[in-house]
Amino acid sequence: MYVYDEHDRQIAAERVAQFRDQTERALAGELSEEEFLPLRLQNGLYVQRLAPMLRICIPYGMLRSEQLRRLARITRDYDKGYAHFTTRTNLQLNWPNLEDVPDILGELAEVEMHANQTSGNCIRNTTTDPFSGVQVDEIADPRPYCEIIRQWSTFHPEFAFLPRKFKIAVNASEKTDRAAIRVHDIGLQLTRNDQGELGFKVHVGGGLGRTPMVGPVIREFLPELDLLTYLEAIVRVYNRYGRRDNKFKARIKILVKALSPEGFAEKVENEWAHIKNSPSRLTQDVVTRFQSYFTEPAYETLTNATDLLASQRFENREFDKWLTHNVNEHKKPGYAIVTLTLKKTGTPPGDVTDVQLEQIAELADEYSYGEARATHEQNIVLADVRQDRLHELWQKLIPLGFATANLNTLNDVICCPGGDFCALANAKSIPVAEAIQRRFDNLDYLYDLGPIDLNISGCMNACGHHHVGNIGVLGVDKKGEEFYQISLGGSSHHDATIGKILGPSFARNEMPDVISKLINVYVENRTEEETFLDTYRRVGLDPFKERVYA
Incomplete structure (x- = not known):
């Protein structure tokens, strides 16, 4: 997964120092609530019913075990010992003290995490399929493109105060869509054209809220290297023509409907013509560099444990249920994708305790190369589990409350x-x-x-x-x-x-x-x-x- 370089670390540290100063001035009465509002929102801080709420960004759902342990400690030291995974794969703290938030952001920066742009009228966390990089039918790994979009959109001065919040999702499977791209402001479907060239089908104008809409296709095929300039054209058109007089009519879906998908696409194409060959256009070297951040772990040469699993399933019906519902096929022989359910009856969907976050970190280290993934469905994925260790893992999950075999059922709420x-x-x-x-x-x-x-x-x-x-x-x-x-x-x-x-x-x-x-x-x-x-x-x-x- 992506690891911060010196520029990321500097930006994160400067952002924490900036918000610490803003918070201190707000607490001292030197900033009004109206002035502080957009500043705190773009640092993920809401004022909720009973206390502040801090939304921590988890780009495209990826978490290292050290990050999980730090989240556990933050949840324990600064909150009430539990947190909540959202449908955007972020993590929310529901009880932090306002004066502690700069310290929390500082702790997050130490493990390459942040809360930037998890709220406010800006481009928020880009999401994708939690099985990215390991699923069998994937056209290409979407995570490098998610990271490209993250770096492009974070602190982009032109898009810091859009008419309304803005969400992007990327999907790479033609059979399934676990990222819900069609109900996003921009949804990108990786695809290949008749010549086998990689690119994107572009949906724009999806979204839920008061006026739910499915995003229509405005471009059937966008070449891979044109990704950023085309996205920039879309957001520029929205920034220019989107309504700012009524927040209930300010989302891009309203603009797309008002102009018609064809009319909106025409404006985007006209804008794109001016910037298509600008310095923002990707090069193959840039794409290759981002792809290098998402190399495969050190997989072992294994064969599928078909006979072993058949025997274990026959001997234990509960294991058979779990294997059927919580385990998916992996692209590498001998490995499997495992979903830990956070939907045990009696537990609020998506909630985890500080202890459970530490347990997930231990499981990630032991069974999945030190990585875990948050999902749109508010569960957790271990993406690289050896098939011959599935029974062992399942036995460990039971007392932890992660083995409920209810994925994709009515109870997977x-x-x-x-x-x-x-x-x-x-x-x-x-x-x-x-x-x-x-x-x-x-x-x-x-x-x-x-x-x-x-x-x-x-x-x-x-x-x-x-x-x-x-x-x-x-x-x-x-x-x-x-x-x-x-x-x-x-x-x-x-x-x-x-x-x-x-x-x-x-x-x-x-x-x-x-x-x-x-x-x-x-x-x-x-x-x-x-x-x-x-x-x-x-x-x-x-x-x-x-x-x-x-």
């Missing part, structure tokens, strides 16, 4: 912190997630249901991506009471769609029963090969609506 922490939330998310998980606590039944994406957000900002859940849950306020609106049929994958609202909202105590009724309709109507989303798309909204509101 994506969930924002909601009203327990967030000042913007209309309702709590965590108790609803737990109530649903407890209702559907039979893994065999979950496996029979097949893959179902359940996403929960506490407000219309959609940090839980409820719009693109097969079942989406949105917290709403009704005269001071917490209620929950249901949407069905969303997807964040290659077939990305926005879910349709089922109807009037429900009280919190009704939610497990409501979800049960929806699942019953699916079970009664599905064919043998259909998933929940397949059945919904075939039968439509009405059968679900009739059952729930009967």
Whole structure:
């Protein structure tokens, strides 16, 4: 993974010193809250319902074990001993003291981490598939391009105060999309043209929130070396024409819709014509240099442990379940990709304690070359595990709470912190997630249901991506009471769609029963090969609506 050079270290140190001065002046009353607001936001600091919240950047989800240990110590020393992984693969501290934040940033800089641009109206953390570099069907490793975008976008003076926040994601598999690129401001799909040349299909104008949209394609093929100049053209057009008079209409998706995808693309092409051959254009030497930061670990020459795993699966049904649901194929013979679930029932989705962060670091050192990866689904990946050590690893995961074999099931809930922490939330998310998980606590039944994406957000900002859940849950306020609106049929994958609202909202105590009724309709109507989303798309909204509101 990328390692800081002397320029990175200098920039990080200067940023910490700058924010320390700004914080001291704010605490002394020399900066007003209005003046301090954009400064703290671009350093990842929010003021939440009960305390400040610091969002720590994890570029494209990659973490070294030493970074995990430092995060554990920060969580223990400066917070209440737990933190939260978000859908952008960042880590949030929910209880830091304002005066301690510069010290936290200083500690992060020591292990090559930061909180730069994790909030504010700027280009935020670029994300990608957590299986990048190891998945079998990958067109090319997307992480070098993510790092190129990170370095280009960080502290870019032209893009420091955009009309609204801006998010970019990159995907490299033609079969799966674990980065949800179609619901980003810019989504990049690595591809090859008819001549075999590497490039990107460019989606622009996706996003969730109050006006959810799937990003249309504005360019079918962008040559690899034109990546930065084309991105610059897109953001320039947005910066010039995006609305600043109404924050609810300021995202690039509104501009793309207003101009039409074709009209927006035309403006981008016109802008690009002026800068296409500027110094920002990539060279093959630059790309090669960035690719060198993501070299393979020292893999051993192994053969697939097929017979061993078959024997172990036969002898232990629980191991068989875990292997089926939490382990994926690796591009190297004899290795596997393992996902540690942070969705054990009773634990808020995505939450980890300081002790668990240290345990993940130990597991990464012992089983995965000292690296771990945070995922969009709020879990953790060990990307390079030997197949002949999978059973051993699984046994260690059980007492740590990471072995729940519920990936891609109804209980693998994506969930924002909601009203327990967030000042913007209309309702709590965590108790609803737990109530649903407890209702559907039979893994065999979950496996029979097949893959179902359940996403929960506490407000219309959609940090839980409820719009693109097969079942989406949105917290709403009704005269001071917490209620929950249901949407069905969303997807964040290659077939990305926005879910349709089922109807009037429900009280919190009704939610497990409501979800049960929806699942019953699916079970009664599905064919043998259909998933929940397949059945919904075939039968439509009405059968679900009739059952729930009967």
